[in-house]
Each structure stands twice: as structure tokens, then as C-alpha cells.
Amino acid sequence: MSTESKAERRSATRWYQAAYRLMYRVGFAKVWERAAPPAELVALVEGPDALPAGRALDLGCGIGIDTVYLTKHGWDVTGVDLTPQALAIARRTAASARVGPRFLEGDVSRLPDLDVGDGYSLLVDFGCYHTLPDDRRDAYVAGVSRAAAPGATLLLMGFRRAPKAMPIRAGMTVDEIRQRFGGAGWDLVEAEQRSVPDTRAPRRFRDHFEFWSYQLRRSPR
Numbered sequence: 219m220s221t222e223s224k225a226e227r228r229s230a231t232r233w234y235q236a237a238y239r240l241m242y243r244v245g246f247a248k249v250w251e252r253a254a255p256p257a258e259l260v261a262l263v264e265g266p267d268a269l270p271a272g273r274a275l276d277l278g279c280g281i282g283i284d285t286v287y288l289t290k291h292g293w294d295v296t297g298v299d300l301t302p303q304a305l306a307i308a309r310r311t312a313a314s315a316r317v318g319p320r321f322l323e324g325d326v327s328r329l330p331d332l333d334v335g336d337g338y339s340l341l342v343d344f345g346c347y348h349t350l351p352d353d354r355r356d357a358y359v360a361g362v363s364r365a366a367a368p369g370a371t372l373l374l375m376g377f378r379r380a381p382k383a384m385p386i387r388a389g390m391t392v393d394e395i396r397q398r399f400g401g402a403g404w405d406l407v408e409a410e411q412r413s414v415p416d417t418r419a420p421r422r423f424r425d426h427f428e429f430w431s432y433q434l435r436r437s438p439r
């Protein structure tokens with residue numbers, strides 16, 4: 219269990235929990251909804267150097283597109299998300315695909331409280347870490363590092379910086395990722411700017427974002 223008091227936990231979490239709940243409630247979440255997994259994840263799962271299927275953790279899994287994709291490809295997957303509306307859709311999507319990943323409701327920066335376990339050889343974060351408040355990022359890295367198997371791969375995707383008009387702050391730079399994760403035993407093996415994958419948002423909207431994909435490898439212990 220973390221050493222934070224209940225009050226500290228509530229205040230740190232409240233603003234982004236409320237923001238995400240509101241975005242799902244009013245339908246704004248459709249701007250990031252994808253029908254398919256991102257190409258970077260497909261390459262790791264089906265490409266020429268595909269990883270062997272094992273345990274996978276989908277951090278901020280949203281409506282579960284990537285969780286379901288990984289489960290269908292033989293991975294034992296846990297999806298974590300803070301927003302109940304998103305998880306309800308994710309569970310329905312998994313049921314219609316006739317797969318049974320584990321879904322946990324909770325904060326990805328408090329993984330030890332969620333009993334996620336460990337031994338994950340693939341960790342995926344599409345669009346979650348980049349909106350974590352600065353003061354929750356080290357805790358996220360600690361939790362993710364504890365959950366990861368030696369030699370695990372972490373695929374981290376999101377905005378380097380977001381336009382001012384975005385309802386919540388977002389960002390993650392190469393330097394920040396190298397520094398924060400490097401200190402916890404991760405090597406940054408790839409950092410590339412990509413075009414935002416196809417979502418329901420119009421292309422002209424998506425073009426305003428600097429979208430980056432980072433691939434990190436946990437040192438073999």
C-alpha cells in the first residue's frame with residue numbers, strides 16, 4: 219500500500235478523474251477512439267520481430283481496443299482505467315469478441331494499490347501518461363517498473379505538447395522520458411514523432427498535436 223493519506227490521494231486524483239469522467243459523459247472521448255490498434259503495437263505483436271505472447275498491461279485502457287486486440291492474439295491482458303464509463307464499454311467489447319481480459323478500475327499512478335501483480339513482458343500506454351500530473355509521474359514509473367518483467371517492452375504514446383485549447387494539460391518530452399524512466403532501469407530504444415493514428419476526430423484537428431511514440435526496454439535483472 220502507498221504511504222499517502224486518503225485525503226492526499228483524493229485531492230491528487232480528483233481533477234483528472236473528474237475531467238475524464240466528464241469527457242466520456244459528454245461524448246468528447248470519441249476524439250481519441252480508434253477502431254484498430256496503433257501500427258506500433260501491431261508491429262510488436264505481429265511484425266517480423268514479434269514478441270512472444272505473455273502478460274500485457276494496458277495502462278489507461280479506455281474502451282479497451284488494444285486490450286481486446288492483445289487478448290485475441292494470445293496475450294494474458296490486464297487493462298487499467300480510472301473511468302467507469304470507459305471500462306463498461308471495454309467489458310462489452312471484450313464480451314462481444316468472446317475474450318476475457320482482466321479489467322481493473324483505478325489510477326495507473328497507484329498500481330501497487332490495485333493488485334496488478336507483476337511479470338508483464340509488454341506494457342502499453344496510449345494517451346494516458348501524457349496527461350498525468352507531474353507529481354504523479356514518478357509514482358507511475360515506480361509502479362510500472364515493479365509490474366514489468368526483466369527485459370519487458372513499454373510502448374508509450376502521446377503528445378509531446380498539446381495546444382492550449384485542450385481541456386487538460388498534456389505532454390511528455392524525450393528528455394523527460396529518458397530521465398524519469400532511465401533512473402528506474404529502462405532504456406529508451408526508440409523515440410519518433412508520428413502522425414496521430416486514425417480516430418473519430420477530423421484530420422485537421424489531429425494535425426495540431428505533436429504525437430510521439432516511445433519504446434523502452436526494461437533492463438534484464
Ligand SMILES: C[S@@+](CC[C@H](N)C(=O)[O-])C[C@H]1O[C@@H](n2cnc3c(N)ncnc32)[C@H](O)[C@@H]1O
Nearest residue numbers: 238250278279280299300301325326344345346
Ligand atoms: C486518451 S484516452 C486513451 C484510451 C485508450 N488507451 C485508447 O487509446 O483508446 C486516456 C485514458 O486514460 C485514462 N486515464 C487517465 N488518467 C488515468 C489514471 N491516472 N489512471 C488510470 N486511467 C487514467 C482515461 O480515463 C482514458 O480512458
